[in-house]
Amino acid sequence: MAKQNTPTMGGLLLIASVVISTLLWAKLSSFYVWVVIVATLAFGGVGFADDYLKLVKRRSLGLTGRQKIAFQLAIAFGVWLTLYLSTRYFATKYSWNVSIPFFKETAVPGNAYTTIWPSIYLILIVIVLLGATNAVNLTDGLDGLAISVTFIAMTAMTAFTYLSSDARWAKYLDLAHRPEAAELTVFCGAMAGASLGFLWFNAPPAEVFMGDVGSLAIGGAVGTIAVLTKQEFMLLMVGGVFVLEALSVMLQVSVFKMTKSTSGVGRRVFKMTPLHHHFEMVGWKESKIVFRFLILAILFALLSLTTLKLR
Numbered sequence: 001m002a003k004q005n006t007p008t009m010g011g012l013l014l015i016a017s018v019v020i021s022t023l024l025w026a027k028l029s030s031f032y033v034w035v036v037i038v039a040t041l042a043f044g045g046v047g048f049a050d051d052y053l054k055l056v057k058r059r060s061l062g063l064t065g066r067q068k069i070a071f072q073l074a075i076a077f078g079v080w081l082t083l084y085l086s087t088r089y090f091a092t093k094y095s096w097n098v099s100i101p102f103f104k105e106t107a108v109p110g111n112a113y114t115t116i117w118p119s120i121y122l123i124l125i126v127i128v129l130l131g132a133t134n135a136v137n138l139t140d141g142l143d144g145l146a147i148s149v150t151f152i153a154m155t156a157m158t159a160f161t162y163l164s165s166d167a168r169w170a171k172y173l174d175l176a177h178r179p180e181a182a183e184l185t186v187f188c189g190a191m192a193g194a195s196l197g198f199l200w201f202n203a204p205p206a207e208v209f210m211g212d213v214g215s216l217a218i219g220g221a222v223g224t225i226a227v228l229t230k231q232e233f234m235l236l237m238v239g240g241v242f243v244l245e246a247l248s249v250m251l252q253v254s255v256f257k258m259t260k261s262t263s264g265v266g267r268r269v270f271k272m273t274p275l276h277h278h279f280e281m282v283g284w285k286e287s288k289i290v291f292r293f294l295i296l297a298i299l300f301a302l303l304s305l306t307t308l309k310l311r
Helices: 011-025 031-055 065-089 118-139 145-165 167-172 184-202 211-228 240-263 275-282 286-306
Strands: none
Touching: 011 031, 011 184, 011 211, 031 065, 031 118, 031 184, 031 211, 065 118, 065 211, 118 145, 118 211, 118 240, 145 167, 145 184, 145 211, 145 240, 145 286, 184 211, 240 275, 240 286, 275 286
């Protein structure tokens, strides 16, 4: 009730600043830049439709769960199809190998042991994009929480894209050199900077909310960058807080349905999900939850950076 008059859909400003900055400073001849921009705008469009239905059409739930998933699946398939056609007909340097953290051999493009069929890779892309998008959306429940965690995650992703795209650092750290990912550093840096700018107004007590248009766009951007830079599994560490939030919901729903079907009474693991609401119910203040989750996000980011040497 205290927050009901706070303006929302501030994610539009965040998306605009990221896209404009990228168009101004990145090399527009980069294929990867356009893939991540279009994917971000597409996921943001789904969120915009959801927010529009809630605010303008007064439909309390916005898009239905099935509609959201259907649109997200279509976008994920579009990302995969773009990569598939570009490698097949335009000689784009994208490899279908799965890079596993702590095992440097798996990061080498064309590795015989971890290269899979593009059709199988589609499943991985769908899991990464839908998982990242909905995880960020679930985290966006307290003032400053989602955007502060986003800043940490995107800062780590900026480091990964820069190091892997620079020949000198890639050689020094024994990384697979991916020069095609160089311009994604601009996008990641723009997202990190925009996150700080938005956090200025979204810090408790929030003056504006990002809305689904912001959270879905951020999740789509993070997931797409992970796919393009072969950091799909690394994303589990970089976005560890997002993962915990999503897993808490999945665990809560699964246990409730399972216990209800067996005993007739549904039981809950947490007082409320996503996870940050559980700690609210326990009695933690909103600002304490945000700061402690931010500390966790920093620790997860540092853990992901250790993979550069611990392999």
